[in-house]
Every structure is written in C-alpha cells, then in structure tokens.
Amino acid sequence: MSFVPVYILILFFTIVIDYFAGIYIGQSQGRRRKWLLAASLVANIGVLAIFKYYNFVNENITIVMSNWGIKNPVPYLAILLPIGLSFHTFQAMSYTVEVYRGNYKPERNFGIYALYVMFYPQLVAGPIERPQNILHQFYEKHDFDYQRIADGLKLMAWGLFKKIAIADRLADIVNVAYDEPHKYHGLNFVIATIFFAFQIFCDFSGYTDIALGAAKVMGFKLVKNFNRPYHSKSISEFWSRWHISLSTWFRDYLYITLGGNRVSASRWYFNLFVVFLISGLWHGANWTYIIWGVLNGFYLIFAIISQKLRDRVARASGITRFPKLYSWIQFPTTFVLICISWVFFRAHTIADAIHILKSMFTDTCADVMSIIHTHHLQSLAPPVNKMIPAILVIAILETVHLLQKRRSILEYVNSKPKYIRWGIYYAFILLLLTFGTASHKQFIYFQF
Structure with missing residues (x-):
C-alpha cells in the first residue's frame, strides 16, 4: 500500500x-x-x-x-x-x-x-506457513514470558547482524563485479561469487531470523527455514536445508502430486526437472532464474544417475575408510556446484552469467599466479580494507554455525552464567556497531 x-x-x-x-x-x-x-x-x-x-x-x-x-x-x-x-x-x-x-x-x-x-512477521518473505502450524496459535492466549521474549529479541538481533553486518557488507563487494562484469575477470568473479553465496544466505536467513524472533516475542512459533545449508554434503541435502518451507511446499504439493519417485526412472527425473524449473520461475520472471532452477535440477538428477558409480569409485579409492576426510571432500564440492548456480541467480543477463563463468574457469589461475609473482593485489576489484572485514564477519558466522552443530546458539548462550551472558551481549553489540553498515539495502527476497 x-x-x-x-x-x-x-x-x-x-x-x-x-x-x-x-x-x-x-x-x-x-x-x-x-x-x-x-x-x-x-x-x-x-x-x-x-x-x-x-x-x-x-x-x-x-x-x-x-x-x-x-x-x-x-x-x-x-x-x-x-x-x-x-x-x-x-x-x-x-x-x-x-x-x-x-x-x-x-x-x-x-x-x-x-x-x-x-501475519506481518513473515508476510513478505516467509517462511511459508501451513494452516496446521499457525492457525491454531491465533486462538491461544499468549501470556508474558520473560525468557521467551528475551530469546525472540536475541534471534531478531542475530538476524539484524546477518543482514547489516554480513549481507550488506558483502553486497558492496559483489555489486562491483556483477554490475559491470566486462570490467573484471577471473579471481574477481570467484571472490564475488563466494561472497554472494554468503550474502544471499545472510540476507534471506537474516530476514527469517527477524521474522521468527518477532513472532516468538508475541508468543507464536514459525517453522524453521534454514539449517546451515552450506554444510551440506550433497545437492539433495542442500535443498533439505535451504528455504525449507518452499522446498517442502514444492515437495508436498507439486512433486508428490506428479508421482514423486513412485514412478519409472524417466518419469522420476521428469518430475524433479519440472519442480526445479518451476522453482526457478517462482523466484523471478527472468531466464537467469529459470536456468538457475534447471541447473539445480540437473545437479540432482545427475547425482541420482551417477550414485552407484560414485560409490564404487569412493570404495575403490579407499576414501570411505576416512569418513571425515570424505566429508571434507563432499562439503566443498557441493559448495562449488551451488556457487556456480548462484552465478545465474545473481547475473543480470544470461550473457553476463556465461561471461563470468567462462572467465572464472579460464582466467583465475593466471590471476593467482600474477599475484604470487608480483606480491601485489591491485588486480583485485575489492580493496584489502573491504576484504578483511568481509572475511572476519563470515568467520563469525561460521563459528556460530559450528557451535550450532550440537545445540542452538540460544541454548548455548542461555546455559552460561549471567556474567558470561552479559559479556556475550556487550561483545555482540560491539560487533554490530563495528561491522554493521547503514546502507539501507532492501532484503533480496522482497522482490520475489
């Protein structure tokens, strides 16, 4: 309005x-x-x-x-x-x-x-709720609960940090390369694409945290929408952790309706392809989004087709005897594939996306060797004074994610004595003031 x-x-x-x-x-x-x-x-x-x-x-x-x-x-x-x-x-x-x-x-x-x-907290960017989860809560009486309100405010603060200290900070670096792609090449695009992966995650999950926190303050529980997606070992696992409310929506109302995996192999692949095609179209009326969806569908279908071959290769190489090492191979492989698809999601046109990918694969090694030989970083678009804070905030994010492997960050903080909790709060406020930006950038997913 x-x-x-x-x-x-x-x-x-x-x-x-x-x-x-x-x-x-x-x-x-x-x-x-x-x-x-x-x-x-x-x-x-x-x-x-x-x-x-x-x-x-x-x-x-x-x-x-x-x-x-x-x-x-x-x-x-x-x-x-x-x-x-x-x-x-x-x-x-x-x-x-x-x-x-x-x-x-x-x-x-x-x-x-x-x-x-x-319902205002999740109206404009989710999570996409089901009637079974939320409607009955509108009839329930929500009494004042100090711990619940405090936890909701903490979750909102964490979402704010992800938005203004990570996503908006990374956006300044990403936009330089992606808005004028023909001015840059190679390593610049690699850095911009990796940063965009974290930018879009922190931008979207930051909004979700604020939505969940605001609802929690009022006594409402919304569904979880993200679960450390970049810690996934496969594409299918990634989509079970990323935008969970949309992924389950397509699964329950489109994929299963089409027959799911209870059909012939060819029809199963077709069902997956259609779901990801429509998922790409859902994100925006642009061919770049459609290709992004199709590419992710191809990843998933190829993973299914090649599963037995990959298992045989893994067993033959002996890598399966070292589960942790095997995981550390799967994590970056999945992340790289997702980053390649993000290029189409972020690029303004298909031509820009192809130029960026081509340059990433052909010019990056030369850029790295040039930096090693000259010991100068002038060839990089993002200056060092922007790169270092960006890397630091990503490190903070991943530290929190590692802590969340066993229990939520709220449970971790609440379990500490009062003097440690308040020390964490003041340190967090200091981080927010130090790294937060005031650029007033809109949430990316508002456009969808």
Whole structure:
C-alpha cells in the first residue's frame, strides 16, 4: 500500500476467494470439491501470473514475433510487482489444498483466516506457513514470558547482524563485479561469487531470523527455514536445508502430486526437472532464474544417475575408510556446484552469467599466479580494507554455525552464567556497531 494503495485489494481478493473456497470444499463432495479447489488455485495463480509473469511472457512473444517480422498487438502492463506476492500466494494455496485433502478443517472466522495470510512477521518473505502450524496459535492466549521474549529479541538481533553486518557488507563487494562484469575477470568473479553465496544466505536467513524472533516475542512459533545449508554434503541435502518451507511446499504439493519417485526412472527425473524449473520461475520472471532452477535440477538428477558409480569409485579409492576426510571432500564440492548456480541467480543477463563463468574457469589461475609473482593485489576489484572485514564477519558466522552443530546458539548462550551472558551481549553489540553498515539495502527476497 505504501507504493500503490489499491494493491491491498489483491490481498483482499485472494483472502475472500480462499476463505469461501475452504468453507465450501469442507461442505462438498465428489467433483464439486475439485472444481472449488481448482477455482481457488486459478485465482491465486492468476494473480501471480498477471503481476509477475505477464510482461515477461509478452516480451518473449514480442521477440519471437519480431523475428518473423510480425508486430505483437498485445500491450505491456504498467504494473509493479507487489512485495511478497509469491510468498502469501503460496501460503494461501497451502490452506485450500490442506482443506481439500482433509488434513485441516475450514477456518470459519474470517478475521483469523485473514491473519493467517497477512501475519506481518513473515508476510513478505516467509517462511511459508501451513494452516496446521499457525492457525491454531491465533486462538491461544499468549501470556508474558520473560525468557521467551528475551530469546525472540536475541534471534531478531542475530538476524539484524546477518543482514547489516554480513549481507550488506558483502553486497558492496559483489555489486562491483556483477554490475559491470566486462570490467573484471577471473579471481574477481570467484571472490564475488563466494561472497554472494554468503550474502544471499545472510540476507534471506537474516530476514527469517527477524521474522521468527518477532513472532516468538508475541508468543507464536514459525517453522524453521534454514539449517546451515552450506554444510551440506550433497545437492539433495542442500535443498533439505535451504528455504525449507518452499522446498517442502514444492515437495508436498507439486512433486508428490506428479508421482514423486513412485514412478519409472524417466518419469522420476521428469518430475524433479519440472519442480526445479518451476522453482526457478517462482523466484523471478527472468531466464537467469529459470536456468538457475534447471541447473539445480540437473545437479540432482545427475547425482541420482551417477550414485552407484560414485560409490564404487569412493570404495575403490579407499576414501570411505576416512569418513571425515570424505566429508571434507563432499562439503566443498557441493559448495562449488551451488556457487556456480548462484552465478545465474545473481547475473543480470544470461550473457553476463556465461561471461563470468567462462572467465572464472579460464582466467583465475593466471590471476593467482600474477599475484604470487608480483606480491601485489591491485588486480583485485575489492580493496584489502573491504576484504578483511568481509572475511572476519563470515568467520563469525561460521563459528556460530559450528557451535550450532550440537545445540542452538540460544541454548548455548542461555546455559552460561549471567556474567558470561552479559559479556556475550556487550561483545555482540560491539560487533554490530563495528561491522554493521547503514546502507539501507532492501532484503533480496522482497522482490520475489
């Protein structure tokens, strides 16, 4: 509403449609239930298609028609993409699907259902909730609880640190290389891409931590959305740790509906491909996002096809006798593959992404050798005074992640005596003031 006040009617439209669809689905039998579900899904997907994909599709049609010398008579729409549209659309659809499947009874309180769709902490960037987890909490009394509120505020503070001290700091380095890619090459892109991997994680998971913390302060529990994804040993494990609420949404409502893995091998691969293709399209109306999704789908399919061969090679080499060493090979391999896919996610165009990847693979060794021989870092785009703080904040992040392998950081801090806890709080505030930026950068996932 801050940008276009009339856009509140989009939410009102989908809320009214899904509220009544849920009630009538609960009262209906047979094919009528399917038609009611279909009407709800069409309304939600239709809104998403118009605001997010109409101009993208029309632009590509125009390009194809122009190649045949034909002018496209369909006009473009002068519309903005409402913030968080994809998130609350998917959350609304999960409600009607769960009611249709009989997993949840229709919500008859219009205000409570509207709150389910518009619950402010996670409205614009998730996590994408299910009715089973959140709706009943709106009926419960949430008394004042000092420990719960303190824990919520700590979680919000940690999310703030991830956003302004890590993500926004790394953005200044990433943007230099990715916004003008033809000015840089090789090692610059390697550094920028690794930093972007941490930037997007801290930007998105930072918002999630703030959302979970804000909800916790008020007495609500939202689902976990991230679980140290860069500590994954495989692509499939990565997607079980990254944006968990979206991954499980696609699994439960699309992948399983298509047949999941209970089909022939070729159909199984097709199902995975479709899920990741749509996942890429969900992130944005741009071919770079589509390729990003397809590439991750290819990773997963190739991993399944090559599993037996890779296991045989691992056993033959004897590496399986050293589990820790084997893990330390799997971790960086998975991280490198994810970083390669992030290039398409971050690049403005496919041509830019190809240029960046080509330069990373062909020029990086020469850049490293040049630095070794000359002992100068002038060839690097990010100056040393920006690189060192960036590396330090990433080191802080990974230290916290290592502590979280056994228990959450909140449990770790709360278990300490008061004087140590307050020492940690003051040290954290000092870190926030030292490394935090005041650049007012918007959260990346707001655009989705």
